[in-house]
Amino acid sequence: xxxxxxxxxxxxxxxxxxxxxxxxxxxxxxxxxxxxxxxxxxxxxxxxxxxxxxxxxxxxxxxxxxxxxxxxxxxxxxxxxxxxxxxxxxxxxxxxxxxxxxxxxxxxxxxxxxxxxxxxxxxxxxxxxxxxxxxxxxxxxxxxxxxxxxxxxxxxxxxxxxxxxxxxxxxxxxxxxxxxxxxxxxxxxxxxxxxxxxxxxxxxxxxxxxxxxxxxxxxxxxxxxxxxxxxxxxxxxxxxxxxxxxxxxxxxxxxxxxxxxxxxxxxxxxxxxxxxxxxxxxxxxxxxxxxxxxxxxxxxxxxxxxxxxxxxxxxxxxxxxxxxxxxxxxxxxxxxxxxxxxxxxxxxxxxxxxxxxxxxxxxxxxxxxxxxxxxxxxxxxxxxxxxxxxxxxxxxxxxxxxxxxxxxxxxxxxxxxxxxxxxxxxxxxxxxxxxxxxxxxxxxxxxxxxxxxxxxxxxxxxxxxxxxxxxxxxxxxxx
Amino acid sequence: xxxxxxxxxxxxxxxxxxxxxxxxxxxxxxxxxxxxxxxxxxxxxxxxxxxxxxxxxxxxxxxxxxxxxxxxxxxxxxxxxxxxxxxxxxxxxxxxxxxxxxxxxxxxxxxxxxxxxxxxxxxxxxxxxxxxxxxxxxxxxxxxxxxxxxxxxxxxxxxxxxxxxxxxxxxxxxxxxxxxxxxxxxxxxxxxxxxxxxxxxxxxxxxxxxxxxxxxxxxxxxxxxxxxxxxxxxxxxxxxxxxxxxxxxxxxxxxxxxxxxxxxxxxxxxxxxxxxxxxxxxxxxxxxxxxxxxxxxxxxxxxxxxxxxxxxxxxxxxxxxxxxxxxxxxxxxxxxxxxxxxxxxxxxxxxxxxxxxxxxxxxxxxxxxxxxxxxxxxxxxxxxxxxxxxxxxxxxxxxxxxxxxxxxxxxxxxxxxxxxxxxxxxxxxxxxxxxxxxxx
Numbered sequence: 054x055x056x057x058x059x060x061x062x063x064x065x066x067x068x069x070x071x072x073x074x075x076x077x078x079x080x081x082x083x084x085x086x087x088x089x090x091x092x093x094x095x096x097x098x099x100x101x102x103x104x105x106x107x108x109x110x111x112x113x114x115x116x117x118x119x120x121x122x123x124x125x126x127x128x129x130x131x132x133x134x135x136x137x138x139x140x141x142x143x144x145x146x147x148x149x150x151x152x153x154x155x156x157x158x159x160x161x162x163x164x165x166x167x168x169x170x171x172x173x174x175x176x177x178x179x180x181x182x183x184x185x186x187x188x189x190x191x192x193x194x195x196x197x198x199x200x201x202x203x204x205x206x207x208x209x210x211x212x213x214x215x216x217x218x219x220x221x222x223x224x225x226x227x228x229x230x231x232x233x234x235x236x237x238x239x240x241x242x243x244x245x246x247x248x249x250x251x252x253x254x255x256x257x258x259x260x261x262x263x264x265x266x267x268x269x270x271x272x273x274x275x276x277x278x279x280x281x282x283x284x285x286x287x288x289x290x291x292x293x294x295x296x297x298x299x300x301x302x303x304x305x306x307x308x309x310x311x312x313x314x315x316x317x318x319x320x321x322x323x324x325x326x327x328x329x330x331x332x333x334x335x336x337x338x339x340x341x342x343x344x345x346x347x348x349x350x351x352x353x354x355x356x357x358x359x360x361x362x363x364x365x366x367x368x369x370x371x372x373x374x375x376x377x378x379x380x381x382x383x384x385x386x387x388x389x390x391x392x393x394x395x396x397x398x399x400x401x402x403x404x405x406x407x408x409x410x411x412x413x414x415x416x417x418x419x420x421x422x423x424x425x426x427x428x429x430x431x432x433x434x435x436x437x438x439x440x441x442x443x444x445x446x447x448x449x450x451x452x453x454x455x456x457x458x459x460x461x462x463x464x465x466x467x468x469x470x471x472x473x474x475x476x477x478x479x480x481x482x483x484x485x486x487x488x489x490x491x492x493x494x495x496x497x498x499x500x501x502x503x504x505x506x507x508x509x510x511x512x513x514x515x516x517x518x519x520x521x522x523x524x525x526x527x528x529x530x531x532x
Numbered sequence: 533x534x535x536x537x538x539x540x541x542x543x544x545x546x547x548x549x550x551x552x553x554x555x556x557x558x559x560x561x562x563x564x565x566x567x568x569x570x571x572x573x574x575x576x577x578x579x580x581x582x583x584x585x586x587x588x589x590x591x592x593x594x595x596x597x598x599x600x601x602x603x604x605x606x607x608x609x610x611x612x613x614x615x616x617x618x619x620x621x622x623x624x625x626x627x628x629x630x631x632x633x634x635x636x637x638x639x640x641x642x643x644x645x646x647x648x649x650x651x652x653x654x655x656x657x658x659x660x661x662x663x664x665x666x667x668x669x670x671x672x673x674x675x676x677x678x679x680x681x682x683x684x685x686x687x688x689x690x691x692x693x694x695x696x697x698x699x700x701x702x703x704x705x706x707x708x709x710x711x712x713x714x715x716x717x718x719x720x721x722x723x724x725x726x727x728x729x730x731x732x733x734x735x736x737x738x739x740x741x742x743x744x745x746x747x748x749x750x751x752x753x754x755x756x757x758x759x760x761x762x763x764x765x766x767x768x769x770x771x772x773x774x775x776x777x778x779x780x781x782x783x784x785x786x787x788x789x790x791x792x793x794x795x796x797x798x799x800x801x802x803x804x805x806x807x808x809x810x811x812x813x814x815x816x817x818x819x820x821x822x823x824x825x826x827x828x829x830x831x832x833x834x835x836x837x838x839x840x841x842x843x844x845x846x847x848x849x850x851x852x853x854x855x856x857x858x859x860x861x862x863x864x865x866x867x868x869x870x871x872x873x874x875x876x877x878x879x880x881x882x883x884x885x886x887x888x889x890x891x892x893x894x895x896x897x898x899x900x901x902x903x904x905x906x907x908x909x910x911x912x913x914x915x916x917x918x919x920x921x922x923x924x925x926x927x928x929x930x931x932x933x934x935x936x937x938x939x940x941x942x943x944x945x946x947x948x949x950x951x952x953x954x955x956x957x958x959x960x961x962x963x964x965x966x967x968x969x970x971x972x
Contacts, residue, residue: 237892238945246719395710470715
């Protein structure tokens with residue numbers, strides 16, 4: 054079947070206005086929040102699970118690669134299509150299907166925007182806990198695929214800890230259910246396994262998530278330090294003191310000055326680093342913890358500990374953190390965000406190493422990260438117009454991730470492996486570890502139609518079924 | 533080509549892998565009444581892999597075992613060639629108290645793990661029955677939990693890494709040793725609660741929590757289950773954030789307190805952690821519903837008994853039918869009602885206990901008078917209960933010697949069974965692990 058024929062079939066399935074195939078339209082779907090690009094052959098916007106099933110059946114029968122896409126905010130290339138492949142975009146499956154207050158659950162379609170769900174249930178005193186920085190745009194379907202986190206995952210966990218049930222369309226087109234509203238289900242935990250499988254097992258078309266009760270009290274502190282070292286040490290001192298904050302974020306001096314110039318959050322301009330610490334829960338407990346945390350910070354040489362007095366002050370402190378990436382866009386044409394994780398006790402040493410990497414490659418690296426769980430986001434600044442800078446940025450990033458693995462950490466805490474980190478997987482996992490994972494993928498995604506060339510290393514680095522053969526028509530059309 | 537290895541031949545092979553002193557050829561233990569041909573205690577993941585490769589090649593059947601606290605669950609296996617103990621897998625992979633994580637071999641007992649981290653004022657949230665015997669591997673494989681489930685989540689929330697050997701002998705891992713990690717498939721989720729049918733867990737890493745400095749238990753009594761559950765819902769709607777929130781039926785209280793007559797009350801037992809000010813707040817919020825408080829010092833014994841409900845009820849009523857249910861929160865009241873009605877009409881006694889803030893319920897049924905014809909009553913009660921479940925509830929039979937073979941242990945799951953079979957096929961294609969015990 055030729056590409057135009059496939060497009061025609063897709064229009065029959067999803068409607069004439071629900072398929073894009075003009076080059077100028079497709080350009081909008083050739084990138085995500087990462088640094089890779091690839092142009093799809095067509096983009097389809099299903100409105101029902103049944104349509105997704107028909108699309109998968111069609112794609113499998115003609116061996117065309119498929120990738121599901123939410124808002125395209127991912128940072129690892131997870132939503133990038135194979136050249137000439139099919140993008141299934143979920144912006145028209147964006148309804149909250151059910152809010153079940155008594156069972157503390159919501160059932161949503163994959164295209165629902167993360168923050169919109171919390172806003173939707175806010176009047177009930179409830180919210181959805183995973184809060185990626187992109188939560189104003191990113192979708193819950195994408196959160197499920199990448200197992201996304203956010204600042205508050207320190208206390209509340211990542212997406213998998215908040216998903217109890219899924220409706221999934223398998224590559225065969227079959228519609229299946231995993232789990233449901235109960236917190237756990239007997240039988241294999243297929244829902245838990247599916248979350249974070251980066252779109253390589255199936256496509257979630259309905260997602261049952263936990264809704265949490267909003268905390269009675271929230272305290273937000275800003276602890277200001279002269280050096281990054283002092284701030285780094287304070288992180289493990291806080292957890293060692295028996296306190297688990299809801300969020301514990303760190304920004305280094307360079308980053309907070311850049312942010313301050315952009316959004317005037319009130320960050321100190323002369324600090325070496327700050328910790329943004331949030332405590333929530335029962336009023337009495339929060340007050341005690343806020344005092345205890347302040348004491349630990351002062352003991353660890355904090356110059357000052359400020360506490361947000363009003364909701365506006367709190368929102369401003371968080372605005373700085375959450376718009377950091379936008380602020381960096383003002384000072385550098387391109388930046389490359391990494392997502393390494395290290396054990397908490399290795400944070401100070403890792404920051405020192407990142408400083409050395411910055412000097413070695415002659416690139417500015419800002420540090421903004423989820424310090425409480427050791428999840429670093431070094432931001433490597435470069436100019437993509439100069440190929441040598443891109444190369445140095447990639448090399449610097451690989452050095453940092455290798456270091457993370459060396460101290461017992463991981464290459465991704467919440468962004469996923471996607472395209473960009475898959476060649477580091479053999480450093481983290483043995484060939485047999487990967488072989489077991491690939492055998493599971495092949496069980497569900499036998500012909501590798503669904504999101505090929507993601508997550509696992511290229512065939513020469515690890516035995517796997519290679520991606521579907523390029524469709525002859527695509528090859529002819531030079532796609 | 534003959535693929536069946538004779539007992540003598542595989543005993544020699546297994547001895548060659550693990551050393552003669554770690555192989556017993558005439559074991560005395562049995563798995564649901566079936567005596568294994570031999571038992572083996574491998575000393576490393578490599579030895580586990582070598583045994584499973586051999587077993588896979590020869591289509592043998594292997595039962596993984598830890599402290600034998602849960603081996604009564606499941607159907608009677610047609611045969612057991614090898615009973616494989618993980619008790620020599622006791623390496624500490626990593627432990628730095630400052631990281632709040634630990635990685636240990638599957639052979640560690642849960643009690644050992646808990647006491648090791650308690651020395652550093654840390655807390656391991658796993659609280660299965662019989663922690664002095666229950667192994668870390670068994671805890672994960674059976675997906676066990678106790679009262680801490682309410683405040684700390686399930687194993688799926690705090691197990692952060694796992695090493696295992698697949699049924700066909702491949703050594704593999706998932707996750708790692710850091711608290712946040714999304715690289716690769718989440719193999720922990722597949723292995724937790726897989727009942728030893730996908731792989732043999734050789735070690736695991738966990739998130740730890742700061743140990744609570746002070747706790748207190750508040751007990752509130754109600755004449756009916758419905759009122760007790762309404763009180764639970766009130767707590768769930770409040771800002772309170774307890775460690776444990778447990779429902780005990782009148783008979784369950786009696787089971788846990790030997791010698792005492794069945795109380796008339798349904799009780800909600802809430803355990804809170806915090807300063808004096810925090811505990812005072814609990815007292816205010818819970819108000820006059822609280823009948824009595826159990827203070828630090830006497831609490832441990834009480835909660836230990838609650839966690840041990842399953843073995844205790846089995847000891848007191850050997851032939852009881854023990855069912856575990858995972859339910860949407862709103863279903864607990866109607867399901868308890870239905871169970872009580874079923875028990876009454878069949879002349880069965882009923883004890884129920886559960887983490888009712890998390891939707892978990894453990895139900896034990898036994899005959900009020902003599903055992904005659906009880907298996908039929910059990911089958912009927914089971915069928916009635918099963919038909920009352922909503923589509924996304926799940927149910928397992930943990931124990932039921934009278935009905936073994938008539939009731940499948942994995943009795944109801946909302947999860948697509950074809951997908952589960954596909955996973956089994958990918959990891960244990962020759963059905964080496966726990967063959968015949970847990971039909972999918």
